[in-house]
Amino acid sequence: MNIYSSSTDREIWRAFKGGDDHAYEFIYNRHARELFSYGLHIVRNRQLVEDCVHDLFVYVFQHRATLGDTNAIKYYLFKSLRRRVIEVLEKQSKAAQESRAVADSYHHDELATASQEVNMIEAETSIAKNRRLAEAIENLPPRQKEAIYLLYFSKLEYEEIAAIMSLSIRTVYNQIHTAIQTLRRELGSTETHRLPIFLE
Protein backbone atom coordinates (compact mmCIF):
# COMPACT_ATOMS: atom_id res chain seq x y z
CA MET A 1 0.00 0.00 0.00
CA ASN A 2 2.81 2.35 0.86
CA ILE A 3 6.22 2.33 -0.72
CA TYR A 4 7.79 2.30 2.75
CA SER A 5 5.75 -0.54 4.22
CA SER A 6 8.52 -3.02 3.59
CA SER A 7 11.44 -0.67 4.19
CA THR A 8 13.62 -0.84 7.27
CA ASP A 9 13.56 1.95 9.82
CA ARG A 10 17.01 2.97 8.71
CA GLU A 11 15.92 3.33 5.09
CA ILE A 12 12.78 5.25 5.98
CA TRP A 13 14.71 7.58 8.29
CA ARG A 14 17.37 8.18 5.64
CA ALA A 15 14.70 9.02 3.07
CA PHE A 16 13.08 11.44 5.49
CA LYS A 17 16.44 13.08 6.26
CA GLY A 18 17.07 13.36 2.55
CA GLY A 19 14.00 15.55 2.22
CA ASP A 20 11.35 12.98 1.35
CA ASP A 21 8.04 14.31 2.69
CA HIS A 22 6.30 11.01 2.04
CA ALA A 23 8.71 9.30 4.40
CA TYR A 24 7.95 11.95 7.02
CA GLU A 25 4.23 11.41 6.69
CA PHE A 26 4.69 7.66 6.75
CA ILE A 27 6.64 7.88 9.99
CA TYR A 28 3.90 10.01 11.51
CA ASN A 29 1.10 7.75 10.38
CA ARG A 30 2.86 4.65 11.59
CA HIS A 31 3.66 5.93 15.07
CA ALA A 32 1.35 8.82 15.94
CA ARG A 33 -1.47 6.87 17.55
CA GLU A 34 0.88 4.86 19.71
CA LEU A 35 2.70 8.03 20.66
CA PHE A 36 -0.53 9.72 21.73
CA SER A 37 -1.58 6.63 23.63
CA TYR A 38 1.75 6.52 25.41
CA GLY A 39 1.68 10.25 26.08
CA LEU A 40 -1.76 9.99 27.66
CA HIS A 41 -0.52 7.04 29.64
CA ILE A 42 2.16 9.12 31.34
CA VAL A 43 0.16 12.34 31.68
CA ARG A 44 -3.56 12.62 31.23
CA ASN A 45 -3.64 15.96 29.56
CA ARG A 46 -4.69 15.82 25.95
CA GLN A 47 -3.58 19.37 25.11
CA LEU A 48 -0.17 18.89 26.63
CA VAL A 49 0.41 15.60 24.81
CA GLU A 50 -0.78 17.08 21.52
CA ASP A 51 1.55 20.05 21.88
CA CYS A 52 4.52 17.84 22.67
CA VAL A 53 3.91 15.54 19.70
CA HIS A 54 3.42 18.58 17.47
CA ASP A 55 6.64 20.19 18.66
CA LEU A 56 8.54 16.93 18.33
CA PHE A 57 7.54 16.40 14.70
CA VAL A 58 8.12 20.03 13.77
CA TYR A 59 11.54 19.79 15.42
CA VAL A 60 12.61 16.70 13.50
CA PHE A 61 11.29 18.25 10.30
CA GLN A 62 13.31 21.42 10.79
CA HIS A 63 16.43 19.52 11.76
CA ARG A 64 16.21 16.55 9.52
CA ALA A 65 19.40 17.48 7.69
CA THR A 66 21.41 17.26 10.89
CA LEU A 67 19.67 14.40 12.70
CA GLY A 68 21.61 11.22 13.27
CA ASP A 69 20.70 7.89 11.76
CA THR A 70 18.47 5.48 13.58
CA ASN A 71 17.27 1.97 13.07
CA ALA A 72 14.69 2.30 15.82
CA ILE A 73 12.39 5.19 14.95
CA LYS A 74 9.72 4.24 17.42
CA TYR A 75 12.19 4.14 20.25
CA TYR A 76 13.59 7.52 19.21
CA LEU A 77 10.11 9.08 19.11
CA PHE A 78 9.01 7.58 22.42
CA LYS A 79 12.14 8.77 24.16
CA SER A 80 11.90 12.26 22.67
CA LEU A 81 8.21 12.57 23.51
CA ARG A 82 8.76 11.51 27.09
CA ARG A 83 11.58 14.01 27.52
CA ARG A 84 9.38 16.79 26.17
CA VAL A 85 6.45 15.87 28.39
CA ILE A 86 8.66 15.82 31.48
CA GLU A 87 10.20 19.17 30.51
CA VAL A 88 6.79 20.79 30.15
CA LEU A 89 5.65 19.35 33.46
CA GLU A 90 8.78 20.62 35.15
CA LYS A 91 8.24 24.08 33.69
CA GLN A 92 4.61 24.07 34.72
CA SER A 93 5.45 23.04 38.21
CA LYS A 94 8.10 25.74 38.46
CA ALA A 95 5.67 28.32 37.10
CA ALA A 96 3.07 27.31 39.59
CA GLN A 97 5.71 27.35 42.32
CA GLU A 98 4.15 24.38 43.86
CA SER A 99 5.83 23.23 47.00
CA ARG A 100 5.40 19.77 45.75
CA ALA A 101 6.96 19.99 42.31
CA VAL A 102 5.47 17.72 39.74
CA ALA A 103 8.93 16.83 38.53
CA ASP A 104 10.00 15.81 42.00
CA SER A 105 6.85 13.97 42.68
CA TYR A 106 7.43 12.08 39.49
CA HIS A 107 10.60 10.68 40.91
CA HIS A 108 8.57 9.57 43.86
CA ASP A 109 6.29 7.71 41.55
CA GLU A 110 3.47 10.15 41.91
CA LEU A 111 3.46 11.84 38.55
CA ALA A 112 0.17 10.42 37.42
CA THR A 113 -1.45 11.20 40.75
CA ALA A 114 -0.20 14.76 40.74
CA SER A 115 -1.21 15.40 37.19
CA GLN A 116 -4.59 13.83 37.74
CA GLU A 117 -5.30 16.53 40.21
CA VAL A 118 -4.56 19.36 37.83
CA ASN A 119 -5.66 17.87 34.55
CA MET A 120 -8.85 16.54 33.24
CA ILE A 121 -8.91 12.83 32.95
CA GLU A 122 -9.94 12.28 29.40
CA ALA A 123 -9.22 8.68 28.82
CA GLU A 124 -8.87 5.36 30.45
CA THR A 125 -5.73 4.18 28.76
CA SER A 126 -5.46 0.77 30.26
CA ILE A 127 -8.53 -1.32 30.11
CA ALA A 128 -8.13 -4.88 31.17
CA LYS A 129 -10.80 -7.44 30.52
CA ASN A 130 -11.00 -8.03 34.20
CA ARG A 131 -12.23 -4.90 35.93
CA ARG A 132 -10.47 -5.71 39.14
CA LEU A 133 -7.24 -6.18 37.21
CA ALA A 134 -7.86 -2.90 35.40
CA GLU A 135 -8.09 -1.13 38.73
CA ALA A 136 -4.95 -2.86 39.90
CA ILE A 137 -3.11 -1.67 36.81
CA GLU A 138 -4.36 1.87 37.38
CA ASN A 139 -3.15 1.71 40.95
CA LEU A 140 0.34 0.56 40.11
CA PRO A 141 3.10 3.05 40.86
CA PRO A 142 3.53 5.14 37.67
CA ARG A 143 6.97 3.81 36.93
CA GLN A 144 5.80 0.19 37.11
CA LYS A 145 2.77 1.04 35.08
CA GLU A 146 4.82 2.80 32.44
CA ALA A 147 7.37 0.00 32.20
CA ILE A 148 4.80 -2.74 31.80
CA TYR A 149 2.90 -0.58 29.31
CA LEU A 150 6.00 -0.16 27.18
CA LEU A 151 6.72 -3.88 27.27
CA TYR A 152 3.18 -5.19 26.81
CA PHE A 153 1.55 -2.59 24.61
CA SER A 154 4.33 -0.69 22.87
CA LYS A 155 6.32 -3.88 22.45
CA LEU A 156 9.67 -2.21 22.94
CA GLU A 157 12.84 -4.02 23.92
CA TYR A 158 14.12 -3.93 27.49
CA GLU A 159 17.12 -1.93 26.35
CA GLU A 160 14.84 0.65 24.74
CA ILE A 161 12.51 0.89 27.71
CA ALA A 162 15.50 1.40 29.99
CA ALA A 163 16.85 4.18 27.79
CA ILE A 164 13.44 5.83 27.47
CA MET A 165 12.87 5.83 31.22
CA SER A 166 16.49 6.60 32.07
CA LEU A 167 16.73 3.51 34.22
CA SER A 168 18.96 0.49 34.13
CA ILE A 169 17.70 -2.61 32.39
CA ARG A 170 17.79 -4.44 35.69
CA THR A 171 15.62 -1.79 37.32
CA VAL A 172 13.10 -1.90 34.50
CA TYR A 173 12.97 -5.66 34.78
CA ASN A 174 12.43 -5.43 38.52
CA GLN A 175 9.67 -2.85 38.08
CA ILE A 176 7.88 -5.10 35.62
CA HIS A 177 8.43 -8.18 37.74
CA THR A 178 7.02 -6.43 40.80
CA ALA A 179 4.06 -5.13 38.80
CA ILE A 180 3.28 -8.60 37.54
CA GLN A 181 3.45 -9.99 41.07
CA THR A 182 0.93 -7.40 42.19
CA LEU A 183 -1.37 -8.05 39.27
CA ARG A 184 -1.12 -11.79 39.65
CA ARG A 185 -2.05 -11.50 43.30
CA GLU A 186 -5.03 -9.38 42.30
CA LEU A 187 -6.12 -11.95 39.76
CA GLY A 188 -5.55 -14.82 42.14
CA SER A 189 -7.83 -13.26 44.74
CA THR A 190 -10.64 -13.01 42.23
CA GLU A 191 -12.75 -15.93 43.22
CA THR A 192 -14.42 -16.31 39.87
CA HIS A 193 -11.13 -16.68 38.15
CA ARG A 194 -10.10 -19.95 36.67
CA LEU A 195 -6.40 -19.68 37.44
CA PRO A 196 -5.09 -22.46 39.59
CA ILE A 197 -3.08 -21.53 42.62
CA PHE A 198 0.33 -22.67 41.70
CA LEU A 199 3.59 -21.86 43.35
CA GLU A 200 6.91 -23.28 42.49
Place this chain on the structure above:
Amino acid sequence: MNENRPTPDMNYENYSVEDFAADKDFVQWVKNSSPQQAQHWATWLNDHPHKRQVVEEARALVQEIDFNMAPEAHAMAQDVWERIKASNAQTVDRPPVPAPARELPRRTYSSVRWLRRAGIVSALVLVIAIPAYIFLHGPVVYETQYGETSQIELPDGSLVVLNANSRLELSDDWDSDREVWLRGEAYFEVRKKTNPADVSRRYKFTVHTSSLDVNVVGTEFTVSQRDKTTVVLNEGRIELAVDDQYIAMKPGDKVEVSGSKELRHETVNPKVYSAWKDHVWILDGLTLEEIAVRIRETYGLQVEIKNQPLADVEITGVVPTNNLETLLSALSTVFDRKFIRRRDRILIE
Protein backbone atom coordinates in the same frame (compact mmCIF):
# COMPACT_ATOMS: atom_id res chain seq x y z
CA MET B 1 21.05 -8.07 30.24
CA ASN B 2 21.40 -11.73 29.44
CA GLU B 3 20.02 -12.63 32.79
CA ASN B 4 16.90 -10.70 31.88
CA ARG B 5 16.47 -12.21 28.51
CA PRO B 6 17.97 -15.66 28.61
CA THR B 7 17.95 -18.01 25.71
CA PRO B 8 14.94 -20.26 26.24
CA ASP B 9 16.61 -23.60 26.34
CA MET B 10 19.07 -22.60 28.99
CA ASN B 11 17.10 -20.83 31.69
CA TYR B 12 13.37 -21.15 31.11
CA GLU B 13 13.67 -24.33 33.11
CA ASN B 14 13.76 -22.32 36.31
CA TYR B 15 11.26 -19.64 35.37
CA SER B 16 8.37 -18.72 37.64
CA VAL B 17 5.05 -17.37 36.39
CA GLU B 18 6.31 -13.82 36.92
CA ASP B 19 9.56 -14.57 35.16
CA PHE B 20 7.71 -15.74 32.09
CA ALA B 21 5.29 -12.82 32.18
CA ALA B 22 8.22 -10.40 32.33
CA ASP B 23 10.02 -12.02 29.43
CA LYS B 24 9.85 -10.05 26.20
CA ASP B 25 9.83 -13.08 23.93
CA PHE B 26 7.22 -14.82 25.99
CA VAL B 27 4.97 -11.75 26.00
CA GLN B 28 5.49 -11.39 22.27
CA TRP B 29 4.43 -14.98 21.78
CA VAL B 30 1.26 -14.59 23.82
CA LYS B 31 0.27 -11.19 22.45
CA ASN B 32 0.89 -11.78 18.77
CA SER B 33 2.38 -15.07 18.04
CA SER B 34 4.10 -15.70 14.76
CA PRO B 35 4.10 -19.24 13.36
CA GLN B 36 7.79 -19.60 14.18
CA GLN B 37 7.26 -18.50 17.77
CA ALA B 38 4.27 -20.82 18.18
CA GLN B 39 6.35 -23.68 16.86
CA HIS B 40 9.21 -22.82 19.16
CA TRP B 41 7.05 -22.81 22.29
CA ALA B 42 5.16 -25.93 21.34
CA THR B 43 8.44 -27.75 20.98
CA TRP B 44 9.78 -26.37 24.21
CA LEU B 45 6.67 -27.37 26.16
CA ASN B 46 6.84 -30.85 24.70
CA ASP B 47 10.34 -31.16 26.02
CA HIS B 48 9.43 -29.67 29.40
CA PRO B 49 6.00 -31.09 30.29
CA HIS B 50 6.42 -30.28 33.97
CA LYS B 51 6.51 -26.55 33.11
CA ARG B 52 3.19 -26.66 31.32
CA GLN B 53 1.17 -25.45 34.28
CA VAL B 54 3.51 -22.50 34.93
CA VAL B 55 3.49 -21.53 31.30
CA GLU B 56 -0.29 -21.77 31.09
CA GLU B 57 -0.75 -19.53 34.09
CA ALA B 58 1.78 -17.02 32.79
CA ARG B 59 0.07 -17.06 29.45
CA ALA B 60 -3.35 -16.40 30.94
CA LEU B 61 -1.87 -13.60 33.03
CA VAL B 62 -0.19 -11.93 30.07
CA GLN B 63 -3.44 -12.16 28.13
CA GLU B 64 -5.36 -10.54 30.94
CA ILE B 65 -2.94 -7.66 31.28
CA ASP B 66 -4.11 -5.80 28.26
CA PHE B 67 -3.72 -2.19 27.29
CA ASN B 68 -5.92 -0.61 24.68
CA MET B 69 -5.07 2.21 22.35
CA ALA B 70 -6.33 5.41 23.92
CA PRO B 71 -9.72 5.99 22.33
CA GLU B 72 -8.92 9.56 21.34
CA ALA B 73 -5.51 8.70 19.86
CA HIS B 74 -6.91 8.51 16.36
CA ALA B 75 -8.60 11.92 16.50
CA MET B 76 -5.52 13.43 18.12
CA ALA B 77 -3.30 12.03 15.37
CA GLN B 78 -5.51 13.63 12.72
CA ASP B 79 -5.78 17.01 14.45
CA VAL B 80 -2.11 17.28 15.22
CA TRP B 81 -1.07 16.29 11.72
CA GLU B 82 -2.96 19.32 10.39
CA ARG B 83 -1.17 21.52 12.91
CA ILE B 84 2.22 20.02 12.03
CA LYS B 85 1.66 20.63 8.33
CA ALA B 86 0.71 24.24 9.01
CA SER B 87 3.77 24.79 11.22
CA ASN B 88 6.14 23.22 8.72
CA ALA B 89 4.68 25.25 5.86
CA GLN B 90 5.27 28.34 7.92
CA THR B 91 8.92 27.55 8.56
CA VAL B 92 9.43 26.95 4.87
CA ASP B 93 7.64 30.04 3.60
CA ARG B 94 8.18 32.51 6.38
CA PRO B 95 10.55 32.79 9.30
CA PRO B 96 9.21 31.41 12.56
CA VAL B 97 9.31 34.88 14.03
CA PRO B 98 6.29 36.73 15.29
CA ALA B 99 5.60 40.03 13.60
CA PRO B 100 7.81 42.76 15.04
CA ALA B 101 4.85 44.66 16.37
CA ARG B 102 3.88 41.72 18.49
CA GLU B 103 7.32 40.57 19.48
CA LEU B 104 8.79 43.95 20.34
CA PRO B 105 5.89 46.27 20.71
CA ARG B 106 7.69 49.37 21.87
CA ARG B 107 10.90 49.20 19.92
CA THR B 108 11.15 51.69 17.11
CA TYR B 109 14.53 50.58 15.84
CA SER B 110 15.66 54.11 15.38
CA SER B 111 19.41 53.92 15.20
CA VAL B 112 19.85 56.75 17.65
CA ARG B 113 17.97 54.98 20.37
CA TRP B 114 19.87 51.82 19.78
CA LEU B 115 23.18 53.55 20.02
CA ARG B 116 22.30 55.18 23.29
CA ARG B 117 21.71 51.95 25.02
CA ALA B 118 24.48 51.13 27.41
CA GLY B 119 26.53 48.03 27.15
CA ILE B 120 25.63 47.38 23.61
CA VAL B 121 27.68 46.84 20.53
CA SER B 122 25.96 47.29 17.25
CA ALA B 123 27.49 46.17 14.05
CA LEU B 124 26.34 45.42 10.63
CA VAL B 125 27.57 42.23 9.13
CA LEU B 126 26.93 42.21 5.45
CA VAL B 127 27.73 39.00 3.71
CA ILE B 128 27.79 39.03 -0.05
CA ALA B 129 28.24 36.16 -2.44
CA ILE B 130 28.11 33.31 -0.02
CA PRO B 131 28.60 29.81 -1.32
CA ALA B 132 26.08 27.20 -0.30
CA TYR B 133 26.56 26.77 3.39
CA ILE B 134 25.56 23.91 5.58
CA PHE B 135 24.58 24.78 9.10
CA LEU B 136 25.72 22.13 11.46
CA HIS B 137 24.35 23.24 14.78
CA GLY B 138 21.44 24.81 16.48
CA PRO B 139 17.82 23.94 16.72
CA VAL B 140 16.26 27.26 15.70
CA VAL B 141 16.44 28.73 12.23
CA TYR B 142 15.11 32.09 11.10
CA GLU B 143 14.78 32.70 7.41
CA THR B 144 13.59 35.67 5.43
CA GLN B 145 12.24 35.71 1.92
CA TYR B 146 12.98 38.30 -0.70
CA GLY B 147 11.51 41.65 0.21
CA GLU B 148 11.12 40.75 3.86
CA THR B 149 13.03 41.69 6.99
CA SER B 150 12.64 40.13 10.38
CA GLN B 151 13.43 41.25 13.91
CA ILE B 152 14.57 38.56 16.25
CA GLU B 153 15.16 38.67 19.96
CA LEU B 154 17.77 36.09 20.86
CA PRO B 155 17.49 34.02 24.03
CA ASP B 156 20.11 36.21 25.76
CA GLY B 157 18.22 39.42 24.98
CA SER B 158 20.43 40.40 22.07
CA LEU B 159 18.62 41.66 19.01
CA VAL B 160 19.06 40.82 15.38
CA VAL B 161 17.41 42.37 12.38
CA LEU B 162 17.63 39.94 9.53
CA ASN B 163 17.56 41.46 6.07
CA ALA B 164 15.80 39.97 3.08
CA ASN B 165 16.89 36.63 1.66
CA SER B 166 18.90 35.73 4.74
CA ARG B 167 19.12 32.96 7.22
CA LEU B 168 20.16 32.86 10.85
CA GLU B 169 20.55 29.69 12.84
CA LEU B 170 20.90 29.69 16.61
CA SER B 171 22.90 27.39 18.78
CA ASP B 172 20.88 25.33 21.22
CA ASP B 173 22.95 26.46 24.19
CA TRP B 174 22.44 30.01 25.45
CA ASP B 175 23.70 29.50 28.97
CA SER B 176 27.37 30.08 28.22
CA ASP B 177 29.16 31.25 25.07
CA ARG B 178 26.65 32.24 22.43
CA GLU B 179 26.74 31.28 18.78
CA VAL B 180 24.75 32.04 15.66
CA TRP B 181 25.25 31.12 12.01
CA LEU B 182 24.49 33.73 9.41
CA ARG B 183 23.95 33.65 5.70
CA GLY B 184 22.95 36.91 4.09
CA GLU B 185 22.80 40.15 6.00
CA ALA B 186 21.94 41.09 9.52
CA TYR B 187 22.19 43.90 12.02
CA PHE B 188 23.29 42.79 15.50
CA GLU B 189 22.79 44.41 18.85
CA VAL B 190 24.70 42.22 21.23
CA ARG B 191 24.14 42.29 24.96
CA LYS B 192 26.94 41.83 27.41
CA LYS B 193 26.68 38.61 29.27
CA THR B 194 28.83 37.57 32.19
CA ASN B 195 29.24 34.29 33.93
CA PRO B 196 27.04 34.49 37.05
CA ALA B 197 29.61 32.52 39.02
CA ASP B 198 32.50 34.72 37.93
CA VAL B 199 31.59 38.23 36.79
CA SER B 200 35.04 38.84 35.34
CA ARG B 201 34.34 36.15 32.80
CA ARG B 202 32.31 37.37 29.86
CA TYR B 203 30.49 35.05 27.58
CA LYS B 204 31.48 35.36 23.97
CA PHE B 205 29.04 36.04 21.21
CA THR B 206 30.06 34.48 17.93
CA VAL B 207 28.61 35.07 14.51
CA HIS B 208 29.71 32.32 12.16
CA THR B 209 29.62 33.10 8.49
CA SER B 210 30.32 30.73 5.65
CA SER B 211 33.94 30.25 6.48
CA LEU B 212 34.86 32.51 9.36
CA ASP B 213 33.70 33.73 12.72
CA VAL B 214 32.84 36.99 14.40
CA ASN B 215 33.61 37.02 18.09
CA VAL B 216 32.10 39.54 20.44
CA VAL B 217 33.13 39.73 24.05
CA GLY B 218 31.20 42.35 25.95
CA THR B 219 31.80 45.50 23.96
CA GLU B 220 34.28 43.92 21.62
CA PHE B 221 33.40 42.44 18.32
CA THR B 222 35.43 40.23 16.07
CA VAL B 223 34.40 39.57 12.53
CA SER B 224 36.07 37.22 10.15
CA GLN B 225 35.01 36.18 6.72
CA ARG B 226 36.52 34.81 3.59
CA ASP B 227 34.88 35.28 0.26
CA LYS B 228 33.35 38.72 0.01
CA THR B 229 32.18 40.07 3.29
CA THR B 230 31.44 43.58 4.36
CA VAL B 231 31.45 44.60 7.97
CA VAL B 232 30.31 48.00 9.08
CA LEU B 233 30.55 48.98 12.71
CA ASN B 234 27.96 51.35 14.13
CA GLU B 235 28.90 51.42 17.77
CA GLY B 236 31.36 49.81 20.13
CA ARG B 237 34.56 48.12 19.19
CA ILE B 238 35.14 45.00 17.21
CA GLU B 239 38.01 43.05 15.82
CA LEU B 240 38.03 41.20 12.55
CA ALA B 241 40.08 38.07 12.37
CA VAL B 242 41.02 37.19 8.83
CA ASP B 243 43.18 34.14 9.08
CA ASP B 244 45.94 35.30 11.43
CA GLN B 245 45.45 38.95 10.74
CA TYR B 246 43.48 41.09 13.15
CA ILE B 247 41.91 44.40 12.20
CA ALA B 248 40.59 46.67 14.91
CA MET B 249 37.51 48.57 13.85
CA LYS B 250 36.08 51.81 15.17
CA PRO B 251 32.53 53.05 14.73
CA GLY B 252 32.03 54.21 11.17
CA ASP B 253 34.61 51.83 9.77
CA LYS B 254 33.73 49.66 6.86
CA VAL B 255 35.90 46.71 5.97
CA GLU B 256 35.38 44.67 2.86
CA VAL B 257 37.05 41.30 2.55
CA SER B 258 37.08 39.70 -0.86
CA GLY B 259 37.75 36.09 -1.73
CA SER B 260 41.41 36.68 -2.28
CA LYS B 261 41.69 38.11 1.28
CA GLU B 262 42.07 41.57 -0.14
CA LEU B 263 41.03 44.14 2.41
CA ARG B 264 39.42 47.48 1.84
CA HIS B 265 39.19 49.66 4.88
CA GLU B 266 37.31 52.96 4.67
CA THR B 267 35.25 55.30 6.78
CA VAL B 268 31.56 55.59 6.00
CA ASN B 269 28.31 56.74 7.49
CA PRO B 270 27.30 53.44 9.10
CA LYS B 271 23.63 54.35 9.04
CA VAL B 272 23.67 54.06 5.27
CA TYR B 273 24.45 50.39 5.71
CA SER B 274 21.96 49.65 8.42
CA ALA B 275 19.04 51.80 7.28
CA TRP B 276 17.30 48.83 5.72
CA LYS B 277 16.38 47.63 9.17
CA ASP B 278 14.21 50.74 9.51
CA HIS B 279 12.64 49.96 6.14
CA VAL B 280 14.44 52.72 4.27
CA TRP B 281 17.52 52.96 2.12
CA ILE B 282 19.79 55.93 2.60
CA LEU B 283 21.26 56.64 -0.79
CA ASP B 284 24.14 58.88 0.30
CA GLY B 285 27.18 57.95 -1.69
CA LEU B 286 25.60 54.90 -3.33
CA THR B 287 26.07 54.44 -7.05
CA LEU B 288 23.48 53.11 -9.43
CA GLU B 289 25.45 49.86 -9.58
CA GLU B 290 25.26 49.47 -5.82
CA ILE B 291 21.54 50.14 -5.90
CA ALA B 292 21.16 47.46 -8.56
CA VAL B 293 22.99 44.97 -6.38
CA ARG B 294 20.78 45.83 -3.42
CA ILE B 295 17.61 45.35 -5.41
CA ARG B 296 18.84 41.99 -6.60
CA GLU B 297 19.76 40.82 -3.12
CA THR B 298 16.67 42.17 -1.42
CA TYR B 299 13.97 41.32 -3.91
CA GLY B 300 15.55 38.53 -5.92
CA LEU B 301 15.09 40.40 -9.18
CA GLN B 302 17.66 40.76 -11.95
CA VAL B 303 18.52 44.36 -12.66
CA GLU B 304 19.56 45.64 -16.04
CA ILE B 305 21.00 49.11 -16.47
CA LYS B 306 20.30 50.16 -20.03
CA ASN B 307 22.41 53.26 -20.35
CA GLN B 308 25.24 53.83 -17.95
CA PRO B 309 25.38 57.40 -16.72
CA LEU B 310 28.32 59.37 -18.06
CA ALA B 311 29.60 59.92 -14.56
CA ASP B 312 28.45 58.67 -11.20
CA VAL B 313 26.27 61.36 -9.78
CA GLU B 314 26.40 61.86 -6.03
CA ILE B 315 22.93 61.12 -4.84
CA THR B 316 21.46 61.90 -1.48
CA GLY B 317 18.09 60.89 -0.22
CA VAL B 318 16.07 58.37 1.68
CA VAL B 319 13.69 55.98 -0.02
CA PRO B 320 11.18 53.67 1.63
CA THR B 321 11.55 49.93 1.04
CA ASN B 322 8.21 48.83 2.42
CA ASN B 323 7.06 47.78 -0.97
CA LEU B 324 8.79 47.45 -4.27
CA GLU B 325 6.44 49.72 -6.23
CA THR B 326 7.00 52.63 -3.86
CA LEU B 327 10.74 52.02 -3.86
CA LEU B 328 10.99 51.98 -7.65
CA SER B 329 8.93 55.11 -7.95
CA ALA B 330 11.09 56.88 -5.35
CA LEU B 331 14.30 55.73 -7.03
CA SER B 332 13.00 56.98 -10.38
CA THR B 333 12.55 60.41 -8.87
CA VAL B 334 15.90 60.50 -7.04
CA PHE B 335 17.99 59.21 -9.94
CA ASP B 336 15.87 60.89 -12.60
CA ARG B 337 15.70 57.64 -14.55
CA LYS B 338 13.01 55.10 -15.22
CA PHE B 339 12.93 52.01 -13.00
CA ILE B 340 10.63 49.62 -14.80
CA ARG B 341 9.53 46.25 -13.54
CA ARG B 342 9.26 43.51 -16.15
CA ARG B 343 8.17 40.31 -14.44
CA ASP B 344 11.24 39.08 -12.56
CA ARG B 345 13.60 41.81 -13.74
CA ILE B 346 14.03 45.52 -13.37
CA LEU B 347 15.08 47.76 -16.22
CA ILE B 348 16.79 51.02 -15.46
CA GLU B 349 16.58 53.36 -18.44
